[in-house]
């Protein structure tokens with residue numbers, strides 16, 4: 168497997184914090200995978216994303232991306248938007264590093280705005296958008312043109328159910344075309360059908376790295392990843408104490 172994203176024993180403790188935000192987190196994510204990152208509020212998901220995206224440094228351990236800016240789309244949890252620009256201009260900025268002609272960029276921006284339901288807002292200034300429309304604009308900026316690696320921190324928060332379905336379908340289709348996707352989401356019942364693998368964080372520790380089927384196996388008929396997470400976090404709290412789990416990519 169060609170790893171696009173690798174974390175080796177990544178640890179991070181914020182100044183003044185009584186406990187680490189991340190403890191020795193390791194995984195490898197390969198081409199074409201769609202990986203869900205699950206965790207309670209404060210489990211360390213955004214910290215992990217920021218380290219793998221290069222926004223902050225680990226105290227120890229290493230995180231590596233093997234794709235450059237041209238092939239990488241990132242949607243942080245907090246807003247990154249240029250308020251004075253239109254929707255179209257914001258989305259085109261996300262494509263600015265990518266290869267291609269101006270006409271190509273135009274049509275990719277148009278295409279993704281149709282996917283996320285922003286086609287009517289292409290020429291609206293970002294500051295006039297509603298909260299959900301703004302979130303769509305941010306997602307569009309990260310996933311336009313199906314970059315080889317997409318890292319999305321709670322991309323669907325605040326979206327209506329139709330928009331969530333369109334975004335998840337687009338991610339799954341992108342993976343079929345070879346893109347790799349890492350997503351944290353609280354839309355855990357819908358995302359089970361769209362991802363291939365689950366990373367579960369609790370209090371900064373990686374408790375599971377499993378296929379979706381293995382992760383959901385203990386919870387019977389449920390198709391909600393959160394049921395699997397709830398089951399897992401009721402178990403002993405260190406990886407070595409866990410019953411032997413199917414690890415998708417040891």
Ligand SMILES: Nc1ncnc2c1ncn2[C@@H]1O[C@H](COP(=O)(O)OP(=O)(O)OP(=O)(O)O)[C@@H](O)[C@H]1O
Pocket residue numbers: 181182184188206207208209210211212213214215244
């Ligand atoms: N800049 C910071 N300074 C100090 N502590 C921080 C900082 N950022 C995050 N933390 C703490 O680190 C822990 C992990 O936070 P993080 O934002 O990574 O969690 P999360 O899983 O993304 O949570 P959520 O689901 O609420 O977004 C939390 O206890 C949080 O309070």
